[in-house]
Amino acid sequence: xxxxxxxxxxxxxxxxxxxxxxxxxxxxxxxxxxxxxxxxxxxxxxxxxxxxxxxxxxxxxxxxxxxxxxxxxxxxxxxxxxxxxxxxxxxxxxxxxxxxxxxxxxxxxxxxxxxxxxxxxxxxxxxxxxxxxxxxxxxxxxxxxxxxxxxxxxx
Amino acid sequence: xxxxxxxxxxxxxxxxxxxxxxxxxxxxxxxxxxxxxxxxxxxxxxxxxxxxxxxxxxxxxxxxxxxxxxxxxxxxxxxxxxxxxxxxxxxxxxxxxxxxxxxxxxxxxxxxxxxxxxxxxxxxxxxxxxxxxxxxxxxxxxxxxxxxxxxxxxx
Amino acid sequence: xxxxxxxxxxxxxxxxxxxxxxxxxxxxxxxxxxxxxxxxxxxxxxxxxxxxxxxxxxxxxxxxxxxxxxxxxxxxxxxxxxxxxxxxxxxxxxxxxxxxxxxxxxxxxxxxxxxxxxxxxxxxxxxxxxxxxxxxxxxxxxxxxxxxxxxxxxx
Amino acid sequence: xxxxxxxxxxxxxxxxxxxxxxxxxxxxxxxxxxxxxxxxxxxxxxxxxxxxxxxxxxxxxxxxxxxxxxxxxxxxxxxxxxxxxxxxxxxxxxxxxxxxxxxxxxxxxxxxxxxxxxxxxxxxxxxxxxxxxxxxxxxxxxxxxxxxxxxxxxx
Numbered sequence: 364x365x366x367x368x369x370x371x372x373x374x375x376x377x378x379x380x381x382x383x384x385x386x387x388x389x390x391x392x393x394x395x396x397x398x399x400x401x402x403x404x405x406x407x408x409x410x411x412x413x414x415x416x417x418x419x420x421x422x423x424x425x426x427x428x429x430x431x432x433x434x435x436x437x438x439x440x441x442x443x444x445x446x447x448x449x450x451x452x453x454x455x456x457x458x459x460x461x462x463x464x465x466x467x468x469x470x471x472x473x474x475x476x477x478x479x480x481x482x483x484x485x486x487x488x489x490x491x492x493x494x495x496x497x498x499x500x501x502x503x504x505x506x507x508x509x510x511x512x513x514x515x516x517x518x
Numbered sequence: 519x520x521x522x523x524x525x526x527x528x529x530x531x532x533x534x535x536x537x538x539x540x541x542x543x544x545x546x547x548x549x550x551x552x553x554x555x556x557x558x559x560x561x562x563x564x565x566x567x568x569x570x571x572x573x574x575x576x577x578x579x580x581x582x583x584x585x586x587x588x589x590x591x592x593x594x595x596x597x598x599x600x601x602x603x604x605x606x607x608x609x610x611x612x613x614x615x616x617x618x619x620x621x622x623x624x625x626x627x628x629x630x631x632x633x634x635x636x637x638x639x640x641x642x643x644x645x646x647x648x649x650x651x652x653x654x655x656x657x658x659x660x661x662x663x664x665x666x667x668x669x670x671x672x673x
Numbered sequence: 674x675x676x677x678x679x680x681x682x683x684x685x686x687x688x689x690x691x692x693x694x695x696x697x698x699x700x701x702x703x704x705x706x707x708x709x710x711x712x713x714x715x716x717x718x719x720x721x722x723x724x725x726x727x728x729x730x731x732x733x734x735x736x737x738x739x740x741x742x743x744x745x746x747x748x749x750x751x752x753x754x755x756x757x758x759x760x761x762x763x764x765x766x767x768x769x770x771x772x773x774x775x776x777x778x779x780x781x782x783x784x785x786x787x788x789x790x791x792x793x794x795x796x797x798x799x800x801x802x803x804x805x806x807x808x809x810x811x812x813x814x815x816x817x818x819x820x821x822x823x824x825x826x827x828x
Numbered sequence: 829x830x831x832x833x834x835x836x837x838x839x840x841x842x843x844x845x846x847x848x849x850x851x852x853x854x855x856x857x858x859x860x861x862x863x864x865x866x867x868x869x870x871x872x873x874x875x876x877x878x879x880x881x882x883x884x885x886x887x888x889x890x891x892x893x894x895x896x897x898x899x900x901x902x903x904x905x906x907x908x909x910x911x912x913x914x915x916x917x918x919x920x921x922x923x924x925x926x927x928x929x930x931x932x933x934x935x936x937x938x939x940x941x942x943x944x945x946x947x948x949x950x951x952x953x954x955x956x957x958x959x960x961x962x963x964x965x966x967x968x969x970x971x972x973x974x975x976x977x978x979x980x981x982x983x
Binding site: 690691693696697698700701704722727729730731732733734735736737740798 | 845846848851852853855856859877882884885886887888889890891892895953
Binding site: 412 | 574580
């Protein structure tokens with residue numbers, strides 16, 4: 364599995380008085396997508412922590428290309444784009460209200476695109492090697508981030 | 519005023535089970551710092567919105583250089599590093615538990631560094647010109663972000 | 674439909690350094706459950722707001738009977754227990770990690786139980802009558818809250 | 829000290845698309861007020877946790893009497909209204925934008941009133957006795973909650 368699509372809905376709690384989703388919440392959705400990405404490849408991130416392995420965030424970035432609103436159905440496309448000795452890089456694109464068709468992503472433009480970098484760490488937050496179970500299961504992929512560099516039509 | 523220092527404390531709500539502040543909350547602190555930056559130069563951002571002007575986020579980035587924990591006293595150094603026709607760029611550095619000395623920042627290393635880019639917009643989220651009242655009061659500045667590019671000693 | 678079961682998972686963002694879900698987040702789950710309750714009876718709450726009808730919270734209560742943790746699969750049992758001229762009362766019970774059996778609730782004890790009271794309001798937050806479309810579709814029910822009054826075995 | 833007043837401002841993150849503060853955030857402010865209540869009587873709650881003592885929430889309640897909005901200056905009146913062998917009960921009233929006068933609370937009506945009940949626990953969340961250092965410093969008080977039982981004029 365190279366690409367994982369995590370689905371969620373914008374909660375009322377996640378909106379702000381601009382009538383759109385508050386910007387920090389995109390990072391919460393990225394996190395939820397990571398959890399489900401791991402489950403989709405047969406791993407439970409919670410188990411890593413029980414074994415004393417943690418995945419803190421070293422860097423986070425998001426470009427906001429269009430708004431999302433309360434009750435919008437979101438899809439967070441999620442890939443691992445880089446894996447080093449101790450670090451992982453995830454890339455994400457968020458789509459909203461995709462049509463119920465054979466290939467809903469065709470022609471769809473993301474409303475947000477971002478990445479996070481993580482360093483595998485032990486319980487004292489010292490860097491640790493990525494476990495083999497994880498290394499063997501991740502298949503690297505990349506998302507077309509070019510459209511997210513274009514001048515946003517929204518903000 | 520070129521540099522504004524916003525002070526806050528890490529709330530219990532802002533921690534996660536890794537015993538550190540959850541990464542998305544750094545963007546909430548950036549936001550609170552922006553509000554107080556505006557007030558410090560004599561403007562109330564809430565008034566802009568009452569006049570139909572909004573400042574949505576177009577891009578957000580944070581590099582995490584060290585952990586922060588519940589009840590840590592944080593300082594968010596805040597500057598406007600760029601101002602164009604319609605957009606503003608803020609830069610931030612977060613410090614924790616600074617000593618009570620004459621120059622607490624001397625030798626202090628930030629635990630996080632980031633930026634946000636904003637596009638002034640009207641009520642329909644279409645780009646709008648930055649109001650003169652704002653333009654005339656902002657003094658550009660930059661933070662030394664070099665140390666935040668170094669390999670983090672923590673994660 | 675008298676009882677609606679909303680399913681969600683505890684996000685990392687929703688935990689705190691006590692290694693359990695932060696207490697305010699139970700109210701966020703209650704809210705997400707309300708949205709899906711409405712959808713399940715054929716109504717979209719977002720549409721109410723587009724028509725100028727709002728459902729602010731007048732009162733909220735939760736009793737915490739046991740912990741929930743990161744990645745726990747939660748079920749929020751949701752009913753409307755009272756409907757007056759302008760107000761609605763929801764009751765909730767939260768269960769975690771229910772077994773995959775015919776009647777997973779048999780013998781299961783909730784980890785939390787609560788209620789919220791709402792007053793239908795217009796755009797100026799003045800009380801308004803509950804729309805007939807809603808009134809005709811809600812079937813009142815109640816949850817057995819007796820066990821939630823017992824002395825908690827946990828906290 | 830019987831009554832502690834915690835001050836905070838409504839963050840943009842804390843609003844929702846109803847243009848008011850999201851209801852769950854009142855419980856976050858209650859929590860921040862508790863932390864500062866402890867500090868005001870000479871105790872640091874973070875130190876309790878370092879010694880293996882925790883204060884999980886057993887029950888939480890809030891009545892919303894009027895809205896609060898972005899940038900409103902809030903005061904959270906905080907008292908301990910009950911102390912048993914293992915449990916504490918806090919009561920809160922929230923006021924907004926109080927005037928800068930000698931007695932700002934005179935005639936002021938709270939926009940919210942609530943309480944939380946806590947059970948002192950050890951690291952395994954088993955009940956524990958309240959430490960003497962705490963017991964000796966808390967002075968019980970109560971807030972006039974009568975006005976919060978009246979029919980809200982707002983919601």
